[in-house]
Amino acid sequence: MSELERLRTSPVKASGRVLVRELDRVAEIGGIGAGRVETEPVPAVKLASLARYGMASKAPTLTCAPRRSRRPTRA
Incomplete structure (x- = not known):
């Protein structure tokens, strides 16, 4: 399991122990700077679609995607 897959898995x-571990996971996710990605140029509908696709996919699937499919577009 990749590091990103581990962070994504709920x-x-x-x-009580699981809750503590999950709070640590949330802090770790915040620490990698995921909230600092600039999404302003991407339309909200496209961003929501990309988020659904990313959450439903496994990390290797996203890694193997064609380069243009891994980048949000303005379309």
Whole structure:
């Protein structure tokens, strides 16, 4: 499992230990700077579509995508 796949995967069961681990995961995700990506030039509809695709796909699938498919467009 890749590092990004590990960060993307949500917990399977709920317990106190799992909650603590997931809060650490949230802090780790915030630490990689994911919230600092400039999305202003991308239309909201396109951004939502890309987010749905990214969340539904596995990391290797996204890595193997053609270069132009991995970049958001203004279309």
